[in-house]
């Protein structure tokens with residue numbers, strides 16, 4: 001459906017032209033004085049210069065025409081030359097009725113759908129998923145859903161950190177603890193066991209132990225590096241261990257992401273890109289892009305306009321080993337080969353920005369991607385604790401994602417049980433939904449690039465700009481709808497009628513903005529814009545609710561219209577939270 005602002009602009013443009021002014025002056029915006037009008041046009045001020053006429057006279061000419069137009073209840077020219085507009089309630093009701101019938105709630109599918117690979121999550125295998133990966137998962141999931149809702153082909157790739165020293169460390173530590181394992185018998189030629197020689201719990205303990213130990217034991221670290229090398233060069237036993245690590249770790253990751261309502265289309269990792277490296281390196285050398293500098297192989301990526309230094313992109317270290325940049329470049333090669341995407345979007349901590357500047361420039365310069373493929377880096381800020389420092393547990397360690405979720409769910413459960421009588425099992429389920437809304441909304445309502453303070457008390461509050469407040473509003477609507485049905489009335493065929501009071505019209509105006517908010521949020525990769533929209537929508541709804549006797553309304557047409565408005569509000573809110581990656585319970 002056409003956006004309401006565009007429909008209004010069409011009429012205003014028409015009036016400008018009919019009154020003898022150029023259409024470029026007919027720019028309409030949402031009013032910045034909602035107390036005076038709903039939409040406004042300031043074009044008469046700009047036109048004044050061009051036509052050497054007082055702006056108020058131009059505004060007057062345009063308004064004279066707009067006043068005849070059934071789209072507007074009121075069009076007025078206000079000094080020095082503003083054109084203030086109020087929509088006719090009939091026009092607005094008609095727009096919302098069409099919105100209600102539209103299967104996409106007025107949001108148009110992209111005319112030219114794009115294929116976009118979104119690289120998010122980025123957990124490191126065998127290391128516990130910690131809150132540092134939380135933001136990537138939450139923000140990435142929401143962008144993926146937004147894109148899909150708008151009709152784009154979104155391919156989510158978790159891009160596992162499954163390549164590197166951590167594997168070697170696990171192998172040597174495992175060898176130290178259980179030297180008898182068949183994987184370490186160099187003469188063994190048979191099949192390796194199906195069952196992993198460790199659980200996820202052990203695995204998560206092994207890695208930090210090995211990592212800490214290696215810090216002050218150089219010979220141990222050397223051994224781990226050697227094991228990594230052997231692993232990467234086909235050592236059978238080590239590869240069998242790697243398989244176990246992957247299986248155990250990925251199963252655990254999937255469970256964690258499931259709890260976050262996050263899913264990936266691809267479970268590729270850094271290791272999948274390795275086979276592409278040799279040919280890529282050859283190609284870069286042959287075409288003169290890469291050159292040797294103190295033994296290392298590099299590609300220059302600095303540009304004249306740089307204000308800060310952008311070091312050369314290192315492709316191979318002097319010992320021939322590849323790096324994080326190499327892997328990301330090879331992943332681009334792989335993605336281009338497999339998918340030919342229109343865009344690759346990376347949702348990664350903003351502290352990695354320089355890495356991506358180098359990778360993107362290098363990929364462009366060496367033509368790994370063509371001009372028709374966009375590379376985008378969405379760098380997000382740090383999640384801080386109340387002390388303003390990166391979020392830690394009370395003991396000072398990095399908080400594991402699982403314990404974070406558990407503590408939020410507990411808090412929610414307690415609140416729900418305190419609030420009213422409810423079956424404990426249902427309360428548990430509800431607590432999960434509300435807890436997730438608290439975490440996700442708490443994160444997504446901030447502009448992604450900014451740091452934010454993770455404040456459990458604030459995020460779990462049922463009041464204010466929080467996830468639980470949004471859910472509470474949805475549940476309130478659902479409860480009214482239930483009661484309406486319990487009174488023997490049907491939700492089928494209820495129709496929105498023209499508003500006859502302010503709070504009702506405000507709600508309708510807010511609803512009518514949905515398509516433009518959604519489009520704009522995706523264009524700017526800004527989920528926080530959806531949050532601020534639903535917060536406004538929930539607020540206007542609640543104002544309407546407090547001023548209106550819905551269930552006791554005697555005029556049944558009027559009542560049915562309220563109910564229809566509630567249905568649309570519920571649908572828009574639920575659609576938005578679905579895009580944000582959480583959902584509402586029936587009761588809470």
Ligand code: ARG
Pocket residue numbers: 119121122123124159160161328346348
């Ligand atoms: N595994 C990385 C980390 O934990 C994040 C990966 C981000 N994605 C990428 N293509 N580099 O920091």
